[in-house]
Amino acid sequence: MHFLIVEDTRDVAEAIERRLEKAGHVSDRAETLEDAWHFASMSRHDLIILDINLPDGSGIAFLRRLRGDGNRVPVLVLTARLAVNDKIDALDLGADDYMVKPFDLGELEARIRAIVRRRSGEADRxxxxxxxxxxxxxxxxxxxxxxxxxxxxxxxxxxxxxxxxxxxxxxxxxxxxxxxxxxxxxxxxxxxxxxxxxxxxxxxxxxxxxxxxxxxxxxxxxxxx
The missing domain is CATH 1.10.10.10 (Winged helix-like DNA-binding domain superfamily/Winged helix DNA-binding domain)
Structure with a gap:
């Protein structure tokens, strides 16, 4: 599958990319909102892993614009923010799931699989x-x-x-x-x-x-x- 990782912390992005690559997936990596829009406009992704705090703006703004354009690609928000309101905002805007850093790569993979299953109408793994x-x-x-x-x-x-x-x-x-x-x-x-x-x-x-x-x-x- 084809993923877009929007994350400005390079070692975190690389760790996610390596983990997904081991499972046979390919990923595009964006460190800024500008790069994220570039990749999002170039092709359709199966899922976006989206950080909130980015050098040139908020991942929430990216998600709002994405959904406003009618793009229904699954989005997993990944952030260091702990506030409940941040989670509510992301989910209300159409995020499929929300994880707080630090996180376990195994759990991230499991949550990705759960999102894919839900989108496909499957009940189990x-x-x-x-x-x-x-x-x-x-x-x-x-x-x-x-x-x-x-x-x-x-x-x-x-x-x-x-x-x-x-x-x-x-x-x-x-x-x-x-x-x-x-x-x-x-x-x-x-x-x-x-x-x-x-x-x-x-x-x-x-x-x-x-x-x-x-x-x-x-x-x-x-x-x-």
């Missing part, structure tokens, strides 16, 4: 479609209870499709979500990974359709889109 089950915490995939061996990049791609089931995702968007803005530039890499993933989950009930000129769409076989 798994994402499922047809006979396929993806355990987000264990980073394991099974089909009818049998382990399906996927590479880290294939797992990331599957997670993107499961959390955006029914939506059309264009190739350029998937390229950024898989590799980040500074990663792979060849759109054919997306075709390669989609092809590999299709072969490995064949018969699971989850179909990845190619919509010519539009992109890809994941649907459950036999279900109405």
């Amino acid at each position: 798994t994402l499922s479609a047809g006979r396929l089950v993806f355990d987000m915490a264990a980073r394991s995939v099974t089909i009818d209870g049998v382990v399906c061996e996927l590479t880290r990049r294939e797992q990331t791609l599957l997670e993107i499709f499961l959390t955006n089931r029914g939506r059309v995702l264009d190739k350029e968007d998937l390229l950024v979500r898989l590799f980040g803005h500074d990663g792979e530039k060849n759109p054919n890499a997306v075709e390669l990974y989609v092809g590999r993933l299709r072969r490995k989950i064949e018969g699971s009930g989850l179909e990845i359709r190619t919509l010519r000129g539009l992109g890809y769409q994941a649907v459950v076989a036999g279900a109405d889109v």
Whole structure:
């Protein structure tokens, strides 16, 4: 998945990025509101981790503008502020969760998974479609209870499709979500990974359709889109 980390304390941002990278995710890092708007305007993110105290303004202002523009990307506010009113303001403006520094990286990951599950309509730590089950915490995939061996990049791609089931995702968007803005530039890499993933989950009930000129769409076989 593709995250945006808005945090001006470099060692904190780097620690979060490393933790997410181990789980197969890619991240953009912004130390200012200006940088955050730059990344937010360039591509769609799966989740934003947002600090409140930034060198050029407040993360609350960023969140207010984001929601005012109709952007519903999940936002986890991460800040040293302890005041209850700060938490209330963030949640009222549309933040999905709120954590106070110092924090545990394991808890941060768990809260991210919880936000993704809520947005996907899932009740527990798994994402499922047809006979396929993806355990987000264990980073394991099974089909009818049998382990399906996927590479880290294939797992990331599957997670993107499961959390955006029914939506059309264009190739350029998937390229950024898989590799980040500074990663792979060849759109054919997306075709390669989609092809590999299709072969490995064949018969699971989850179909990845190619919509010519539009992109890809994941649907459950036999279900109405």
